[in-house]
Amino acid sequence: MTNTLHVPTPQEITGPAIAGKTETMVLNMGPHHPSTHGVLRLVLELDGEVVVNVAPDVGYLHTGIEKTMESKTYQKAVVLTDRMDYLAPLSNNLCYALAVEKLLGVEIPERVQVIRVLLVELQRIASHLVWLGTHALDLAAMSVFLYAFREREQILDIFELVSGARMMTSYIRIGGLAYDVPADFLPTVDALLRIMPERIDEYEALLTGNPLWLERTVGVGVIDAEAAIAYGLTGANLRASGVPYDVRKAMPYSGYETYDFEIPVGKNGDIYDRYRVRMAEMRQSVKIARQAWERLRALGPGPHMTLDRKVAPPPKSEITHSMEALIHHFKLWTEGFKPPRGDAYVSIESPRGILGCYVVSDGSPRPWRVHFRAPSFINLQALPHMAKGRLVADLVALIASLDPVLGEVDR
Amino acid sequence: MDNQILLHRITAQFPDAVLESVEFRGDLSLTVRPDRYLEVARFLRDDPGLRYTFLENLCGVDYLGRVPRFEVVAHLVSMLHLHRVCLKVGAPEEHPHVPSLTPLFPTANYQEREAFDLLGIVFDGHPALARILMPDDWIGHPQRKDHPLVEEEVAFTFNQERIYAHKPFAKE
Numbered sequence: 001m002t003n004t005l006h007v008p009t010p011q012e013i014t015g016p017a018i019a020g021k022t023e024t025m026v027l028n029m030g031p032h033h034p035s036t037h038g039v040l041r042l043v044l045e046l047d048g049e050v051v052v053n054v055a056p057d058v059g060y061l062h063t064g065i066e067k068t069m070e071s072k073t074y075q076k077a078v079v080l081t082d083r084m085d086y087l088a089p090l091s092n093n094l095c096y097a098l099a100v101e102k103l104l105g106v107e108i109p110e111r112v113q114v115i116r117v118l119l120v121e122l123q124r125i126a127s128h129l130v131w132l133g134t135h136a137l138d139l140a141a142m143s144v145f146l147y148a149f150r151e152r153e154q155i156l157d158i159f160e161l162v163s164g165a166r167m168m169t170s171y172i173r174i175g176g177l178a179y180d181v182p183a184d185f186l187p188t189v190d191a192l193l194r195i196m197p198e199r200i201d202e203y204e205a206l207l208t209g210n211p212l213w214l215e216r217t218v219g220v221g222v223i224d225a226e227a228a229i230a231y232g233l234t235g236a237n238l239r240a241s242g243v244p245y246d247v248r249k250a251m252p253y254s255g256y257e258t259y260d261f262e263i264p265v266g267k268n269g270d271i272y273d274r275y276r277v278r279m280a281e282m283r284q285s286v287k288i289a290r291q292a293w294e295r296l297r298a299l300g301p302g303p304h305m306t307l308d309r310k311v312a313p314p315p316k317s318e319i320t321h322s323m324e325a326l327i328h329h330f331k332l333w334t335e336g337f338k339p340p341r342g343d344a345y346v347s348i349e350s351p352r353g354i355l356g357c358y359v360v361s362d363g364s365p366r367p368w369r370v371h372f373r374a375p376s377f378i379n380l381q382a383l384p385h386m387a388k389g390r391l392v393a394d395l396v397a398l399i400a401s402l403d404p405v406l407g408e409v410d411r
Numbered sequence: 412m413d414n415q416i417l418l419h420r421i422t423a424q425f426p427d428a429v430l431e432s433v434e435f436r437g438d439l440s441l442t443v444r445p446d447r448y449l450e451v452a453r454f455l456r457d458d459p460g461l462r463y464t465f466l467e468n469l470c471g472v473d474y475l476g477r478v479p480r481f482e483v484v485a486h487l488v489s490m491l492h493l494h495r496v497c498l499k500v501g502a503p504e505e506h507p508h509v510p511s512l513t514p515l516f517p518t519a520n521y522q523e524r525e526a527f528d529l530l531g532i533v534f535d536g537h538p539a540l541a542r543i544l545m546p547d548d549w550i551g552h553p554q555r556k557d558h559p560l561v562e563e564e565v566a567f568t569f570n571q572e573r574i575y576a577h578k579p580f581a582k583e
Contacts, residue, residue: 232518
């Protein structure tokens with residue numbers, strides 16, 4: 001099976017091998033096209049309106065983030081991770097922080113872990129809301145887009161409350177959080193978690209049984225479990241094909257093993273299943289966030305950083321009367337910390353699938369190499385497999401159902 | 412699956428393949444000989460007791476000044492045992508060739524193209540090894556440690572012409 005799977009390149013389609021053909025047409029879609037969700041170029045080979053072959057062409061947003069990180073200290077590279085997947089910056093922060101923490105071998109206080117879980121679950125909802133809105137917009141359902149962005153705004157308000165920024169939060173730092181959460185954090189999150197379930201019902205009322213929606217999504221872009229694993233699909237795209245693999249359950253991090261939640265799984269691996277899985281995931285995220293909320297309320301105030309002075313700067317109050325604290329503070333912000341030689345790999349379940357971070361340390365205060373396993377980049381490879389034989393209009397629905405973020409594809 | 416059991420199974424099957432095994436923070440990484448790399452990966456994928464069917468991550472690392480200079484790192488996951496293992500294979504500076512995992516795991520396609528593009532590691536047996544992130548006519552491999560870095564002046568309208576006169580653009 002896996003030996004026959006192949007991801008074509010643009011050169012293969014436009015090249016001389018098929019230049020003699022007259023029946024098919026090569027058409028360029030993108031890189032600037034509203035339905036490619038960013039600067040993604042697709043080279044299509046079309047027979048009328050039927051897609052004969054499609055080759056994704058990426059790289060139009062290449063920012064060199066991995067290379068830039070090599071020239072920054074570990075802590076200062078956190079801000080770059082926000083810019084990869086700009087719809088889930090907190091998940092990116094978390095993945096990078098976990099990888100470096102693994103390299104350092106530091107303990108993270110429970111309270112910090114609870115806040116992290118709460119925020120990345122809110123992030124998942126916010127990211128899925130953008131997916132839902134733009135996916136529906138691609139299939140010409142305008143009102144869902146407006147509703148989805150209404151709730152996303154509320155979640156971004158929470159991020160602004162904790163970090164001061166709505167999108168590029170850089171809130172999760174190596175060793176803990178940038179600052180503690182403010183006093184009105186808990187009531188604000190509570191208000192959101194109260195309204196979310198009925199709002200998700202609203203979206204479902206608009207789409208789940210809608211005959212036009214079913215027409216466009218059921219049985220379209222089917223990928224079976226074996227091919228999905230072979231292509232490396234992850235996240236909702238993989239689970240829609242019936243594979244119940246979720247890193248939060250399989251290899252738990254940040255204490256996910258202590259939360260009660262389920263993994264939504266689809267059956268057919270079509271666009272409709274991917275839609276259903278993501279909708280169910282939002283409900284599960286609300287459930288996890290509520291549990292984290294209750295734990296945070298029970299835990300009360302506490303440190304927002306690890307107590308390891310080699311990694312986290314001392315509290316400001318100590319600096320005024322302790323020379324050692326001042327020295328530590330100064331050393332950390334001028335020189336940084338030095339993880340031991342070695343490499344560490346951590347993967348987390350980001351809204352788009354498995355986000356992995358591989359960090360190599362040579363013992364200096366700057367990472368020797370950082371690599372991100374970007375789920376969008378890898379999910380995109382399955383597009384030709386799913387799109388062959390479908391119409392161009394289905395291709396638009398397919399791209400949206402994979403939920404790629406091009407900032408993450410190109411890094 | 413325990414790291415030591417896995418290591419034992421691999422060394423029993425391929426006594427000469429593993430050059431080095433490191434357990435760091437609970438993760439097992441195995442450096443394998445390039446000529447046995449594919450066999451080990453296939454064994455990990457197909458053995459009914461292992462089933463490391465999911466290639467989660469593949470990337471290259473440039474250890475400038477070390478022999479061998481390049482290293483390809485692949486993380487394989489067994490969804491059956493919920494276990495991850497890291498396979499590493501070295502490639503020398505003057506001839507950075509590594510067998511391609513794409514025939515075994517189609518997901519390696521883009522990741523190997525990325526390593527080829529940015530680090531210049533050639534994957535033998537890859538179906539279409541072309542640049543992926545950089546323009547097709549880019550010279551060099553920018554993620555190599557010895558790739559020259561330049562600081563570019565910020566272009567404004569008053570200095571745009573002077574900067575663009577020397578700036579290398581991708582050819583049309």
